[in-house]
Amino acid sequence: xxxxxxxxxxxxxxxxxxxxxxxxxxxxxxxxxxxxxxxxxxxxxxxxxxxxxxxxxxxxxxxxxxxxxxxxxxxxxxxxxxxxxxxxxxxxxxxxxxxxxxxxxxxxxxxxxxxxxxxxxxxxxxxxxxxxxxxxxxxxxxxxxxxxxxxxxxxxxxxxxxxxxxxxxxxxxxxxxxxxxxxxxxxxxxxxxxxxxxxxxxxxxxxxxxxxxxxxxxxxxxxxxxxxxxxxxxxxxxxxxxxxxxxxxxxxxxxxxxxxxxx
Numbered sequence: 601x602x603x604x605x606x607x608x609x610x611x612x613x614x615x616x617x618x619x620x621x622x623x624x625x626x627x628x629x630x631x632x633x634x635x636x637x638x639x640x641x642x643x644x645x646x647x648x649x650x651x652x653x654x655x656x657x658x659x660x661x662x663x664x665x666x667x668x669x670x671x672x673x674x675x676x677x678x679x680x681x682x683x684x685x686x687x688x689x690x691x692x693x694x695x696x697x698x699x700x701x702x703x704x705x706x707x708x709x710x711x712x713x714x715x716x717x718x719x720x721x722x723x724x725x726x727x728x729x730x731x732x733x734x735x736x737x738x739x740x741x742x743x744x745x746x747x748x749x750x751x752x753x754x755x756x757x758x759x760x761x762x763x764x765x766x767x768x769x770x771x772x773x774x775x776x777x778x779x780x781x782x783x784x785x786x787x788x789x790x791x792x793x794x795x796x797x798x799x800x801x802x803x804x805x806x807x808x809x810x811x812x813x814x815x816x817x818x819x820x821x822x823x824x825x826x827x828x829x830x831x832x833x834x835x836x837x838x839x840x841x842x843x844x845x846x847x848x849x850x851x852x853x854x855x856x857x858x859x860x861x862x863x
Contacts, residue, residue, distance in 0.1 A: 611769050625748065629718040636711045639704055646699045655679065659690020720744035753788045760786045796822050 626633065655678070664671035678684060684692050716722070722745050761784065768781040799822030806812040806820060818827040 611766055613766055625719050625721075629715045632711055632715045632718060636708060636715065639708055639711070643701065643704060646697065649697050650699070654695045655692070656695050657684065657686060657690070657692055659687035660684070660692075661687075720748070756788060757786045799823075 657678075662671060662674060664674055686692060761781070764784050764786075765781040768779040772778050799820065803817045803821035807814070807817045812820075814831055815827040818825065818830055
């Protein structure tokens with residue numbers, strides 16, 4: 601190997617991402633998705649038919665031959681006219697197709713529900729989903745999605761750790777300081793529906809039971825704070841309150857002593 605081709609810092613800046621499994625999230629519902637799209641195309645075609653509807657004139661005869669420039673201009677004038685005159689027993693109306701969307705829309709809703717079920721994703725358009733007040737019910741509906749999110753988090757976490765490994769090894773070439781990338785942890789927060797009030801009430805009940813530590817109760821409250829730092833801050837505040845009470849007590853004692861000495 602030539603000197604120019606050597607890797608002097610023992611690594612290459614490459615991160616490999618691998619997808620777990622072999623099935624994409626949409627693959628179990630491909631047939632249903634095709635059916636859904638076909639119905640939408642049918643509705644568009646039916647609507648387009650009426651957009652291009654023909655005007656039927658009974659008792660009217662054109663002097664121009666069909667498909668000639670004169671006939672085309674005549675038809676354009678008729679369509680733009682406010683009044684159309686026809687012969688005796690004549691009539692004018694549009695050739696329209698009666699379209700019933702209600703049945704097709706019901707099928708679309710059913711297909712949508714089946715698609716969400718097959719891809720194990722929560723149907724956020726479901727009325728029961730948006731009106732549910734129970735955080736447990738929301739979490740149960742979100743559970744399949746959380747499983748997929750866990751796989752995605754694992755992939756990105758691996759990538760970030762690999763990036764940190766490359767960077768620390770490059771920094772460690774300086775020899776002045778040594779960093780251990782294995783001590784770095786990557787946290788990827790996920791937005792999950794929660795009921796903070798009920799979580800706090802449960803944490804308070806856990807605290808009152810005397811069975812759990814302060815750190816566990818704070819973590820269970822669901823509030824985005826560091827339990828260790830919160831305990832330290834709470835202890836500091838309690839110590840400050842104690843010192844203030846002690847100082848006031850000393851001040852009162854000093855005043856009483858001075859008054860006794862004056863007497």
